[in-house]
Amino acid sequence: MEINTDIRLGDSKEILKDLPDNSVDLIFTSPPYADQRKNTYGGIHPDKYVEWFLPISKELLRVLKPEGTFVLNIKEKVVNGERSTYVMELIIAMRKQGWLWTEEFIWHKKNSFPGKWPNRFRDSWERLLQFNKQKKFNMYQEEVMVPMGDWAKNRLKNLSETDKKRDNSKVGSGFGKNVSNWINRKMAYPTNVLHLATECNNKNHSAAFPESLPEWFIKLFTKKGDTVLDPFMGSGTTNFVAQRMNRNSIGIEIVPEYYNMVNDKLETTKLILFEPEEDYEQIKTKRRKAIR
Amino acid sequence: MEINTDIRLGDSKEILKDLPDNSVDLIFTSPPYADQRKNTYGGIHPDKYVEWFLPISKELLRVLKPEGTFVLNIKEKVVNGERSTYVMELIIAMRKQGWLWTEEFIWHKKNSFPGKWPNRFRDSWERLLQFNKQKKFNMYQEEVMVPMGDWAKNRLKNLSETDKKRDNSKVGSGFGKNVSNWINRKMAYPTNVLHLATECNNKNHSAAFPESLPEWFIKLFTKKGDTVLDPFMGSGTTNFVAQRMNRNSIGIEIVPEYYNMVNDKLETTKLILFEPEEDYEQIKTKRRKAIR
DNA sequence: AGCTCTTATGAATCATTGA
């Protein structure tokens, strides 16, 4: 299978216009947060954030396939002792634009930034907002199943009366069936809380997320050969992960430095990818070695 | 110290008017969620939720002390395949009403029951929205510190070169000071993600939260002798915990059944509380025995 | 293997200074 990784230099608002309608299966991105990263990006003021984002999300709505998904990683900062409301306003505005706000996942960051303040604890979570074009969308739940913890085994042994009642009352998916499924698979579906560390390999980009973050959503919402788009590419994490997972991808980046950095890495990676018969993990290891 | 637990039967919007200005240190509540619990509460429609809540939050703003805190436990439900936006709208509306939206804590529910839907995972988190009247409010961070892992003890013995460098470079707060803090503490500050189980003792009330939830916020935002208010008392968890922790409390409940249930329990508890020289844990155990 | 120990580091906040 030929996998294409297409990166473009320029402003998302403009570049996106070149992409055809209904052509992308998953959009995964972490846009510049309001007033952050001033040295590299424009540094959008919280009050202007929604206004700035809406023209972009309008294009995203156009290029996304009807069964596709848009996952937006964002977190509002504290301004003047209060959490900003621009993310709330953005959700409301995007719904008016035609998006469905399907779900909000929580990224619980294991290792959050240090600090101590008299009236605030450390912020250790971010939002992962899931938007869709329609109620029916592609979701491959089995791909992100996780090994069951001990709690589940214990629970299976001693089941409360409430538990039994609940499941027996279900039609078509009785309790016994569920249990046998669990025992056979020893795997469970995850929840809408993701527990990942913030560690990332890209030291040159200030705001890179860990590879496991896009990886999880790419598994969940796409299959091999599908197309992933990141309109705020940054250090290219989304695109590298997509490539490793045999998904086509498009990345857009406005800062030439980052664009070039990703471009250079991409060349290195291509050489490795042409070696056949390797699975993800092997490629992952090799690539890392090659880059470092 | 004489602790008063004052429960009232009626509609919060009306009953709250009887409470004096600036008299409450902490408001902790979990209001009926939109369209949930139809059999017991009115079942407020998502579209009407903000409109319904604002007159109540207006009174809450009045009765709260300037240094007090309002913690609102809420989570929007899925309507027609989408998350409702009424919580977002409520936050924005409450800010216009004069509230400061200081922080959003996440309650990560450890043990949500396994379930499966074709396009959605189990919902295992809820919002705990912190509102304040002013930027300066009472917060007793030390009270909610958690035991540090074993790694910390080891670290204290042999300190890394990096640690030394970092700390030696500081002016005015040298290395030794920090270390002594650690040794004395053996405790760490939490973050804004709470990791609690959903277990709760009140089977008769459909939406009761675990005691550890109000307990955490009562510890964090009040001291002994302070006053806690729950305008949607339900099974009275907040009030029982407040009482056990030597805080005065007020509870308002519109459903006579719940009111009576709490009232009955309260009588039982009072007898126990009049026995002196007991700490929280002892009382807790006794009360539970007495009630069951 | 399992333990102990070392080391790196993360989209943060706040107070202060300067325009």
Add this chain to the structure above:
DNA sequence: GTCAATGATTCATAAGAGC
């Protein structure tokens, strides 16, 4: 005064090396 920029402060975890 308001607003923007700068610097100081800071904690807990995981991954990896060493025994």
